[in-house]
Amino acid sequence: MDNDLRAQAAPDYAAVVLGNLSEPFPHSAHHTQASADDRPTPEQIHPAFYTSFDWHSCVHMHWLGVSLLASTAGSPLEASDGGTAAWVDAPTAASLREALGANLTTAKLAVERDYLMANPSWERPYGWAWLMRLAATCSASSDAQIREWGTALEPLVDAVAELSVAWMAKAQYPVRHGLHTNAAFGVGYMLDAFRSLGRDDAAKACEEAVLGWFGNDRGWPGDWEISGQDFLSAGLSEADLMRRILSADEFAAWFADFLPGLSTESRILQPVSVTDETDGYLVHLHGLNLTRAGQVARIITALRGSGSVEASAAVAVLSEALDPLLKAGLSGLESGDFMSTHWLASFAWDALGSVAALD
Numbered sequence: 513m514d515n516d517l518r519a520q521a522a523p524d525y526a527a528v529v530l531g532n533l534s535e536p537f538p539h540s541a542h543h544t545q546a547s548a549d550d551r552p553t554p555e556q557i558h559p560a561f562y563t564s565f566d567w568h569s570c571v572h573m574h575w576l577g578v579s580l581l582a583s584t585a586g587s588p589l590e591a592s593d594g595g596t597a598a599w600v601d602a603p604t605a606a607s608l609r610e611a612l613g614a615n616l617t618t619a620k621l622a623v624e625r626d627y628l629m630a631n632p633s634w635e636r637p638y639g640w641a642w643l644m645r646l647a648a649t650c651s652a653s654s655d656a657q658i659r660e661w662g663t664a665l666e667p668l669v670d671a672v673a674e675l676s677v678a679w680m681a682k683a684q685y686p687v688r689h690g691l692h693t694n695a696a697f698g699v700g701y702m703l704d705a706f707r708s709l710g711r712d713d714a715a716k717a718c719e720e721a722v723l724g725w726f727g728n729d730r731g732w733p734g735d736w737e738i739s740g741q742d743f744l745s746a747g748l749s750e751a752d753l754m755r756r757i758l759s760a761d762e763f764a765a766w767f768a769d770f771l772p773g774l775s776t777e778s779r780i781l782q783p784v785s786v787t788d789e790t791d792g793y794l795v796h797l798h799g800l801n802l803t804r805a806g807q808v809a810r811i812i813t814a815l816r817g818s819g820s821v822e823a824s825a826a827v828a829v830l831s832e833a834l835d836p837l838l839k840a841g842l843s844g845l846e847s848g849d850f851m852s853t854h855w856l857a858s859f860a861w862d863a864l865g866s867v868a869a870l871d
Contacts, residue, residue: 798844
């Protein structure tokens with residue numbers, strides 16, 4: 513697959529971002545009250561990220577908006593001057609810049625940073641991961657305005673780096689289920705961002721925690737992992753994390769032991785369906801299809817770096833599973849229901865990018 517699917521989807525996803533950033537309600541608040549009078553509105557405590565139903569969804573909607581403003585190097589949308597060009601037309605890009613720039617200000621982000629430090633386990637690690645990914649994407653951009661947003665986000669990067677080191681030093685066990693607190697999914701994107709942003713101490717803490725949590729795992733029960741509201745595959749999230757830590761040959765050996773007997777019939781690779789698009793938990797299964805697709809694509813890339821027979825066999829199985837997972841996940845955006853659109857487009861863009869990178 514190439515970037516055609518992303519180019520086709522970009523205008524619709526931009527509309528989703530703009531709609532979400534102007535949608536303060538309904539809102540799912542996760543603020544813990546300290547007293548009867550401690551009843552702030554979402555905008556008071558989260559002036560940058562108070563829309564899109566909840567804080568973490570708003571953060572990754574900002575990441576999606578930034579991603580739509582700049583193509584990746586070497587893509588068909590690379591600008592003639594060697595810089596980057598938007599995936600969307602000029603009026604839409606201008607609207608995205610206005611909406612994102614209104615939130616990613618130094619003053620608003622300072623309030624967000626103070627809230628994180630005052631509530632050290634809040635949004636850990638899922639919200640942290642998307643925040644770090646947003647910061648890394650902004651900082652790596654060749655676009656001056658987007659880099660300014662990255663600079664404004666630096667105090668939050670420092671905060672999450674500090675909180676992450678403290679958390680991983682005391683976390684004896686990872687969280688393995690398929691929801692927001694899953695350790696592997698969050699730490700994987702945090703590790704990518706810490707490396708990109710030069711936060712070496714935080715990246716090292718991630719690497720050490722990962723090896724302690726997952727390094728010796730064998731025989732993952734892939735046919736048993738799914739539950740009714742997962743949007744993450746616990747097993748594939750773990751494998752996607754380990755390929756960031758191990759060399760190609762080490763990862764190929766680890767993966768063969770982790771998912772022995774993997775086949776196209778394995779439940780961990782089968783698309784799942786949603787019976788009620790308006791149910792905020794059931795629609796998580798659309799996200800499961802998309803995260804599985806993205807993780808499968810990245811695992812294929814890692815396994816291709818090994819010349820082992822086991823790696824080649826796994827690549828063949830995973831490659832056959834990829835397209836059905838992606839198609840099933842993308843269909844989840846067709847309903848247009850807010851319980852899907854407030855988050856699912858970010859996961860679709862992530863999966864499409866990972867699949868496009870295989871070509």
